[in-house]
Amino acid sequence: MEYKGIEVLDSITVDCAIFGFENNELKVLLVRRNIEPQKGIWALPGGWIGVTEDVDDAAKRILEEATGVGGIFMKQVSSFGRVNRFPDKRIITIGYSALVQPQDYSLRPGQDTSDVVWQPINEVGQLTFDHNEILEAALKSLRTNARHALIGIELLPEKFTLSQLQALHEAILGVSLNKRNFRTKMNKLKVITALNEWQTEVSHRPAQLYTFDKEQYYKIVNEDYEYELIV
Amino acid sequence: MEYKGIEVLDSITVDCAIFGFENNELKVLLVRRNIEPQKGIWALPGGWIGVTEDVDDAAKRILEEATGVGGIFMKQVSSFGRVNRFPDKRIITIGYSALVQPQDYSLRPGQDTSDVVWQPINEVGQLTFDHNEILEAALKSLRTNARHALIGIELLPEKFTLSQLQALHEAILGVSLNKRNFRTKMNKLKVITALNEWQTEVSHRPAQLYTFDKEQYYKIVNEDYEYELIV
DNA sequence: ACAAAAGTGTTACTATTACACCCATGT
């Protein structure tokens, strides 16, 4: 099958759940379809896979087309293969997920979309096809990571306060956490480093700024719980 | 594309990593390819997806064709989409995984395979295409479950001893565990129930038999760590 | 002085880890 002059696979697509954190809210990138079927309905950004393109690369390209920025690490979530998930035609889709900082991106609709927005995760309505299901799977994987305190490096600015980090975890997990214990845990994990800098221009005691200890952070991410044995 | 008289998708396949536990060893089901390309090379059982068949159902059917028994729950592991993973043709595959008891199955080669064997996990050599990678991903997911003590109900007989259960965990995780602590943990999780029955005809103190508390077992499985929060 | 958010002390409880030891059976 050909699409925009490129030979693509005709029964597989990629759909992306791109998460951002802004104003202490977890948001997801949605586009409004400007083509049939389901024209006008909100959807996760998605697209076809080139015949000579790795699926991981297709996911990156599709994100880039939707947001204007590339080089983001896309993680595969799962594939979705029910017969009737897409009307008229049999299409299997592979769901991908990524975490970014909305302020780094200037959104512009792609060729087949009329709008692009950062939608608060609690205000996502009915999406097209099985995209709500894909989004749920991506969220679940995000939560699994957050429970192990391995989230934030992509979603927060270089310097951040512990309250911001806690708000992020609360937004992702959808629960409220105990301040004292959250801090104890973060310190114990050694994934953050205190800077000799403080917030300014706030009408209360300024919070100390922190950065992620990238070495320790990625060390834990790559271990991937491999050594977390029972007993 | 047509295969054995059925219309199938032509650039997607399913490959299955089927695990079994026998003689205190973790094993995986391998088939020897009897068609080109890579005829004669060992592989995970796999096949095409019917145009009117859910991908999950395709996985079940393929397992059934390889082992002669159906109705097993197949869990999706991941998809594999590198351009050159399959020679000559662009094919993306979706990896599935299942756990069974080898003694329940009588193996017979399918139409495109010359042999089917239960291969000990430590004696798996070079497989065809990227099947070693698919197997690794399936194993990793299996280990993640085992670390949370959520393994065994599919791999052990109805009644089993705690030593068998421990041997299973050790085989999957590839480590040795402390007997005392293993038992304490299993009891605490309440996923097993002691029976009023003991081993017979062993030349040492007979072990007490246990069953899984299915309700508690599946309750934990379905929670899927959803409530295991940090802090 | 007060509001607001940052940040710390402490305690009770639960889980993990590591050893040492006892028990019941067949030979």
Next chain:
DNA sequence: ACATGGGTGTAATAGTAACACTTTTGT
């Protein structure tokens, strides 16, 4: 009697959870 695996007691340490309190800023 002893070899073999089954099975338990216990104590030190580490992690979790809950709550109360102090600190520093702007208004």
